Amino acid sequence: MTFEGLQRRARDEWQALSESAVPLIQVGTATCGRSAGASAVVDALREALQREATPALIMEVGCIGLCFAEPLVTIRKPGRPAVCYGHVNPERATQLVSEYLLRDNPLADWALGTVGEGRIEGIPELFETPVLRPQVRRILRNCGFIDPTNILHYVARGGYTGLVRALGMARGQIIDEIRRAGLRGRGGAGFPTWRKWQFCLEAPGEPKYVVCNADEGDPGAFMNRSLLESDPHSVLEGLLIDGYTVGAREGYIYCRAEYPLALERLHNALAQMREQGLVGENILGSGFSFDIHIKEGAGAFVCGEETALLASIEGRRGMPRPRPPFPATSGLWGKPTVINNVETLASVSLILQKGAEWFAEYGSEKSKGTKTFALVGKVKRAGLIEVPLGITLRDIVYGIGGGILGDKRFKAVQTGGPSGGCLPEALLDSPVDYESLTTAGSIMGSGGMVVMDEDTCMVDVARYFLDFTQKESCGECVPCRLGTKQMMDILTDITEGKGREGDVELLQEVALAVKKGSLCGLGQTAPNPVLTTIRYFRDEYEAHEQGRCPSKVCKALIRYRIVADKCKGCQICLRACPVGAISGERRQVHTIDVGKCIRCGVCLEVCPARFGAVECVTGQ
Amino acid sequence: MHDRIDAILSSYGRDRANLIPILQSVQAELGYLSEEAMLRIADYLGVPESQVYGVASFYAQFRFTPTGRNRIMVCRGTACHVRGAPRILDEIQQVLNIREGETTSDMEYTLETVACIGCCALSPCMMINREVYAKLTPTKVREVFSKGGQEQ
Numbered sequence: 001m002t003f004e005g006l007q008r009r010a011r012d013e014w015q016a017l018s019e020s021a022v023p024l025i026q027v028g029t030a031t032c033g034r035s036a037g038a039s040a041v042v043d044a045l046r047e048a049l050q051r052e053a054t055p056a057l058i059m060e061v062g063c064i065g066l067c068f069a070e071p072l073v074t075i076r077k078p079g080r081p082a083v084c085y086g087h088v089n090p091e092r093a094t095q096l097v098s099e100y101l102l103r104d105n106p107l108a109d110w111a112l113g114t115v116g117e118g119r120i121e122g123i124p125e126l127f128e129t130p131v132l133r134p135q136v137r138r139i140l141r142n143c144g145f146i147d148p149t150n151i152l153h154y155v156a157r158g159g160y161t162g163l164v165r166a167l168g169m170a171r172g173q174i175i176d177e178i179r180r181a182g183l184r185g186r187g188g189a190g191f192p193t194w195r196k197w198q199f200c201l202e203a204p205g206e207p208k209y210v211v212c213n214a215d216e217g218d219p220g221a222f223m224n225r226s227l228l229e230s231d232p233h234s235v236l237e238g239l240l241i242d243g244y245t246v247g248a249r250e251g252y253i254y255c256r257a258e259y260p261l262a263l264e265r266l267h268n269a270l271a272q273m274r275e276q277g278l279v280g281e282n283i284l285g286s287g288f289s290f291d292i293h294i295k296e297g298a299g300a301f302v303c304g305e306e307t308a309l310l311a312s313i314e315g316r317r318g319m320p321r322p323r324p325p326f327p328a329t330s331g332l333w334g335k336p337t338v339i340n341n342v343e344t345l346a347s348v349s350l351i352l353q354k355g356a357e358w359f360a361e362y363g364s365e366k367s368k369g370t371k372t373f374a375l376v377g378k379v380k381r382a383g384l385i386e387v388p389l390g391i392t393l394r395d396i397v398y399g400i401g402g403g404i405l406g407d408k409r410f411k412a413v414q415t416g417g418p419s420g421g422c423l424p425e426a427l428l429d430s431p432v433d434y435e436s437l438t439t440a441g442s443i444m445g446s447g448g449m450v451v452m453d454e455d456t457c458m459v460d461v462a463r464y465f466l467d468f469t470q471k472e473s474c475g476e477c478v479p480c481r482l483g484t485k486q487m488m489d490i491l492t493d494i495t496e497g498k499g500r501e502g503d504v505e506l507l508q509e510v511a512l513a514v515k516k517g518s519l520c521g522l523g524q525t526a527p528n529p530v531l532t533t534i535r536y537f538r539d540e541y542e543a544h545e546q547g548r549c550p551s552k553v554c555k556a557l558i559r560y561r562i563v564a565d566k567c568k569g570c571q572i573c574l575r576a577c578p579v580g581a582i583s584g585e586r587r588q589v590h591t592i593d594v595g596k597c598i599r600c601g602v603c604l605e606v607c608p609a610r611f612g613a614v615e616c617v618t619g620q
Numbered sequence: 621m622h623d624r625i626d627a628i629l630s631s632y633g634r635d636r637a638n639l640i641p642i643l644q645s646v647q648a649e650l651g652y653l654s655e656e657a658m659l660r661i662a663d664y665l666g667v668p669e670s671q672v673y674g675v676a677s678f679y680a681q682f683r684f685t686p687t688g689r690n691r692i693m694v695c696r697g698t699a700c701h702v703r704g705a706p707r708i709l710d711e712i713q714q715v716l717n718i719r720e721g722e723t724t725s726d727m728e729y730t731l732e733t734v735a736c737i738g739c740c741a742l743s744p745c746m747m748i749n750r751e752v753y754a755k756l757t758p759t760k761v762r763e764v765f766s767k768g769g770q771e772q
Contacts, residue, residue: 035739035752067741219736220698257644257681258734260750298640299680301735315639317678374740376699382741414698450698450740464701468735474678576759578714600710602758 003164003284006155006276014156023056023101024082026074028144030063030229031261032222036070037089044090045073048097056101062230064144065384066131069112072144075100081114084126115145131381134399136362136370139346140386143230148265151272154233160278162352166241167286171201174245178348180356182368187213187304187341188416188445189521190367190434193348196338199328200246203336208248211332211339212239213309214255214262217301218417219468221448223372224342226384228255228262231346232269236292238345240279241352243290246338251290254309256297266294301418301472305520306331306339308474319474320520341446343372364390367433371444377414377451378405387432394428397451409454412536416445418465418472419525421532422458441532443525457553458537459544463491465529469522480523483514487530496556499545504534548619555599558618562603564589566613573603573614624649625657629664636667643676652683680734687730688723693747697736700744704757708744709733711758715765 001009017024025045029038042058049056066072069086075096076082083106085096092110099105106120113126126132146153154160166174179194200208212235216224228235239251255263270292273279281289295313302308303318310332312318331337340348347369351359360368367389373396376382380402387396393413397403404410412422415432421442423430430436434444452461470484487510493499511527518524534541543550549557562573562582569587581597584590592603607614628645632638639661646657653676662669676682694709709720712731716724723730739745742754753764 031737031752032739032741035737035742035745035754070742217735219696219701220740221736222740258737296641296644298644298682299734300678312640313637315635315637315675317675319678376740376743377702382699384741417698448698448740450702452702456702461698461702464698468696472735578711578758598710598714600707600714600758602711605757605759 001276003160006152006160010152010155013152017057019078020057021078023078024076025056025058026061026076026082026144027058028063028070028072029060030226031259032063032067032226033071034261038071040090041071041073041088041093044093045097048094049101052097052102054097054101056097059147060149061145062143062148063226063384065140065226065386066112066381067383068381072112074115074144076116077101079118081116081118081120083114083120083123084112085110086112130402131383131400134391134395135386136388137386138350138370139227139234139343139372140230140384142234143226143384146231148230148232149268151233151269151276154231158353159233159349160237162349163237163240163244163278164284166244166352167284167288171245171247174241174352175201177356178351181347181351181359182356182363182366183344183347183351183359184367184434185341186343186347186371186446188419188443190444193340193344196328196340197242197246199326200336200338203329205329205334205336207250207335208246209332209335209337210239210242210246210248210251211309211313211337212251212253212342212345213304213306213339214253214259214342215297215304215309216256216259216342216446217304217472218419218446218448220376220414220450221374221417221446223374223384223447225259225262227342227346227372228259229265232262232265233273234346234349235342236266236269236273236279238340238348239292240283240290241348242338242340242345244288246336248338249290251292252295252313252332253292254295254297254303254313257299258297263294263296270294300474301468302474302520302522305522308520309339310337317474319476320522322519343447362388362390364431364433366435367444371432371447373447373449375401375449375451377449378408378453378456379403379451380405389433390431392429392431393423396432396449397428401451404451404453410451411454411456412452412458412461414442414450414452414461414529415448416443416525416528417448418469419443419521419528420445420448421528422452422461422536423532424536426536441535442528455551455553457495457549457551458533458540459491459495459549460551460553462530462533463488463495466491466526469526473522473526477517477519477523479514479517480519480526483510483517484523484526486510487514487527491530494541494544495549495554497544497547497554499541501545503545504538504541508534546619550618552616552618558599558616559594560592560597560599560601560603560614560616562590562592563613563615566611568611568613570608570611572606572608576602576606578602621650621654621656622660625660629660634665636665639665639667639672639675640679643672643682647682652686654684685723686727688727690729690748692729692731693734693737694720694731695737695739695743695745695747696733697740697743699740700736703743705744707758708746708756708761711761712746712765715762 108122308318
């Protein structure tokens with residue numbers, strides 16, 4: 001079939017869906033939706049529809065990104081805008097069928113907003129609500145709105161027109177288009193994408209390879225997972241364009257094994273591309289032949305580093321090697337190779353579909369376009385967001401995120417995962433772009449954004465990241481292998497109240513050595529969380545040296561106790577204590593045996609809020 | 621066991637690049653990588669045994685001892701950490717009386733931690749087999765295991 005034929009079929013199917021005479025029910029069943037219980041919601045909907053004998057179409061879609069309100073269900077009745085409902089459980093799902101489908105009561109209280117033309121009284125437009133208004137949905141345009149297992153949906157929304165356009169262009173023209181768009185690597189480092197492609201195109205040696213880095217290892221980040229689960233073709237189209245441009249015949253997607261659903265969606269998408277002649281020999285009759293292999297990672301964070309990733313594809317231990325030579329000249333099996341991040345490739349598809357100028361409409365001078373972030377941690381509206389680069393951290397945390405959970409005090413926002421840093425309140429008005437974040441001591445990173453409040457201990461956070469990088473260090477070079485271990489030991493001492501004077505200076509000294517001496521990005525950036533917390537939260541380090549953990553997190557420095565005049569002697573904490581550290585008769589004041597107490601905090605958790613008799617204290 | 625390993629091997633070419641996919645398939649079949657399995661893989665690919673073990677021991681995914689019937693993976697991602705993951709892990713260790721990396725003596729559970737499940741908005745969370753348990757508290761953990769950990 002020709003591409004025009006495929007487009008016609010896709011448009012027909014999409015139109016039939018949008019003009020469907022029966023209601024369309026979309027349920028977000030990406031990993032986040034499933035973990036919130038979306039599968040049970042689908043079952044409940046099917047049961048209710050069957051019981052009521054009312055016709056409706058259930059479609060499983062990906063993730064809109066409103067993770068705080070999962071599971072999400074969107075219902076579109078003929079001639080009406082779609083209504084998106086949040087926090088849907090099986091009981092609510094059943095009621096949605098009986099109330100909205102059968103009786104036409106849209107249950108406005110549960111609705112987050114409407115999508116599409118028309119209004120429904122009492123329900124705002126979804127994209128005008130505070131969480132979505134500041135966002136610009138480009139990379140995520142299809143997420144949560146199309147069936148990710150159906151290639152026709154992607155094509156109907158303009159998919160693969162970027163590839164078709166690229167196939168009619170000279171390679172230099174494509175690289176120029178990417179250059180004018182100002183696209184920089186979305187994996188974190190921000191290297192101009194067009195340069196990488198140019199180097200590879202010009203490098204001698206055949207065959208050439210292109211690789212999609214989907215080894216999203218930063219803890220606290222799930223942008224790539226969500227995109228692959230919700231709109232896999234947008235990434236695959238970018239990989240094809242990449243391959244065509246640099247003259248490769250083979251491409252690899254290296255995806256973490258921890259993302260089983262993303263892998264499933266990729267395999268499914270690839271099979272559909274094969275059916276439609278979008279991958280394989282002589283793609284769309286253009287003479288361009290290209291094949292894609294999916295490689296499953298095996299649980300090594302360092303494999304996100306490009307040379308380690310290549311070693312892993314080759315079946316070796318995922319250890320980085322010195323660069324140069326860069327992969328663009330000597331990569332997979334020693335051949336010229338381009339490695340691009342998932343979101344970079346999805347951006348490439350868009351640039352070719354819509355043009356460089358369209359892409360560069362948003363962003364700041366040196367950071368063009370939009371960027372997705374996983375906004376998580378102590379924020380009210382956690383989720384997957386997409387914003388124009390240059391937006392301030394405040395607009396993200398307070399605007400989109402709605403502020404801090406429980407209206408507590410903001411302390412820091414962490415960007416860039418274990419390679420990034422913690423930025424304090426004073427920097428909330430900084431723009432989010434590659435340069436500003438680097439100046440502040442952090443990095444853009446792949447898009448993890450973890451919000452921390454007054455209850456987060458910054459020394460503990462620094463130790464947490466060091467624990468991570470130290471365990472993930474591949475051990476090849478000394479500064480990283482031993483330096484991170486030393487830093488970890490010093491931080492552990494500090495969090496256990498065994499810190500000594502001069503520890504902070506020693507940490508800074510070792511950090512510098514690790515930064516300068518390490519072979520790859522893992523080691524070079526591992527000290528960032530430590531250095532930024534020292535830079536912005538030094539008072540917390542000093543408090544620990546004096547035996548206090550101001551946020552009451554570090555176990556060695558805290559104690560739980562029962563406030564005598566608040567305790568009602570209800571025995572709830574006594575029964576809940578896992579180690580039998582609490583004693584006291586019924587209706588008598590209870591006490592905690594500090595020697596037995598393991599500081600798990602269960603007593604504080606279970607003490608009824610109206611009593612509030614358990615408190616956590618630190619210091620002498 | 622020979623037949624099961626050989627059946628897997630014969631579906632792959634004798635190419636070094638297939639080493640990790642083969643290890644993954646064998647582990648999926650046997651639940652872990654036995655010494656015998658690794659020796660057969662080395663022989664099949666013509667790769668030194670030391671290198672097969674070197675690769676297998678490098679990646680966190682591979683195990684060298686049989687695991688329990690249910691695999692618990694506690695997320696130690698950043699979002700989970702700041703929202704109390706260490707307490708969740710402590711609680712599970714307490715309830716099951718095993719440490720991270722260990723298996724209960726009745727072979728019911730193996731307890732592991734993973735870098736990040738990617739469900740950060742629903743933190744803290746853990747996975748038991750392929751099921752994700754979200755927004756955990758120590759109390760919820762106890763409820764999960766008192767029900768046998770198979771439904772939420």
